[in-house]
Amino acid sequence: MTTKNIEIQNEVGLHARPATYFIQKANSFRSSIWVENSDRRANAKSLLGVLSLGISKGDIITILADGVDEEAAVDGLVALILGGFNE
Numbered sequence: 114m115t116t117k118n119i120e121i122q123n124e125v126g127l128h129a130r131p132a133t134y135f136i137q138k139a140n141s142f143r144s145s146i147w148v149e150n151s152d153r154r155a156n157a158k159s160l161l162g163v164l165s166l167g168i169s170k171g172d173i174i175t176i177l178a179d180g181v182d183e184e185a186a187v188d189g190l191v192a193l194i195l196g197g198f199n200e
Contacts, residue, residue, distance in 0.1 A: 115183040119191050120173045123198060127168035131198040136160050138193050144180025146190070157190070 123131060139146045139157040146157035150172055155162030157176065168174055178186040 114177060114179045115187045116175055116177045117187050117191055118173055118175050119194050121168055121170055121194065124170055126170050126172065127163060127166070127174075132160060132163050134193060134198045135190065136163060138190055139186070142178070142180075142182050142186035142189065144178040144183045144186045146176065146178045146186050149175040149177065 121127060125131060127135060135148075136158060147154050148157045148163060148166065148168075149155075150166040150168050153166055154177075155166050157163060166174075176187050176190050178184075180186070
């Protein structure tokens, strides 16, 4: 299992459009991927799951992946966040 912590920097957090980009990226990997905010965990491939975490600017989330491409999955999602969700 691969995990990384990252702080959300974009103004709206992980809501609506950024969450859609996040889910699309997560679904491009074969590994099982989760995202944690505080004590709550959701499937990173589920829009409702990710939105239910209420991730806002400044929150530090943990991305976890387990599977054949787990490192690429975590690195890809971290890069998406650091890149401002391509916005």
